[in-house]
Amino acid sequence: MTPRRTVQQELTKEMIMDAARDLFSEKGYQHVSMRQIAKELGYSHGALYYHFKNKAELFYALVENHFSMLNTVLDQIMKKEMEPGEKLKEIFIGFIKFGLTYQSHYEIMFLIKDEEVRNFINEEPNHTYEKFAKSVYSLCGKNVSIQDVWFIFLSLHGFVTHYCRHVVGFEEVKGLAEAHANFLLRAIH
Amino acid sequence: MTPRRTVQQELTKEMIMDAARDLFSEKGYQHVSMRQIAKELGYSHGALYYHFKNKAELFYALVENHFSMLNTVLDQIMKKEMEPGEKLKEIFIGFIKFGLTYQSHYEIMFLIKDEEVRNFINEEPNHTYEKFAKSVYSLCGKNVSIQDVWFIFLSLHGFVTHYCRHVVGFEEVKGLAEAHANFLLRAIH
């Protein structure tokens, strides 16, 4: 039998999650097998089941992680001392920046299609959206309806989704992102 | 062996494509098997291979079809006699309706990440976007920049993408789609 690896090279949850994150966001949940993840890491697929009960649990671990990251981004911006209009713009751009900086995360959070997985992730997107919506709503005053906030979200979602697909980093579309934010601001004033 | 069917009931390319279209747009390419399509039609799965070389060929036959469908949708609306503002709204809603009615094809047209497939579909998305952009631009007068048209597209794209992921048909979000169209109209006026 192949000799066991030394301690330094031992498989960790983190190693698995890193590999899985890349594969999942590149190919989608369905198109990634536990065997592929293991191969990417240079381990046998059985080893993964020592660290995660099953494929879904591994996936879920990733998701939780990423949602709390985005929540933090939003919280940070809301804490800043600045004019509401500017802050609103920061929120918009912050969302885009997050999506394009952590593309693979974003895909998993908002772009995964698989129903089986979706049932799993139910609450987090809602919770994060709530945070987004409350922030936007409170910064807009009464110029804006609940529905408009949703449309703003969908619009940002469209922006991120498109440029995710074309594998572009945030810096490359920073200017466009600002223009898009302004476009949305115009829609509500 | 099960007795063979009479001539009137013989399987045709059209019958297969009709069944496949429904299934693909309901469940997505990956989640539909040749066996399922055959079962839906009441034939054995082997029979499909008499009419189509393989699953991909069957699928591409549908895709070609749907690009020209979207173009036709846009052309039809442009031909109508109506006020520019109303027409613009129709364009927006027409796009959404198309996207949510033929979800799996929309995915291929605008959402697919797979490079292999993308090389196959190179020109059509650009061509279709050109048609969309020209239509919108001409209906807006000078209130709108080229960039704004792009943002409108991204916004519609976000709407469709989101509801594609949540496997909802157009009828279920018809009202929302109209509100979204109005939202975009407000952004450019």
Added chain:
DNA sequence: AATGTATTTAACCAGTGGTCAATAAAGGGA
């Protein structure tokens, strides 16, 4: 009857998620 065409059936093959006994390495006493 003969022929060509459409269809069914069974089988093949590659791949999947998941389980598990066997086993090797590491670490801690004594």
Added chain:
DNA sequence: TCCCTTTATTGACCACTGGTTAAATACATT
């Protein structure tokens, strides 16, 4: 140093799915 326990890893294995193919069969037409 040896022994023992814990931990990590492996690879064989199961039951299953799905695309594809080839042989066998039924039908319609001639």
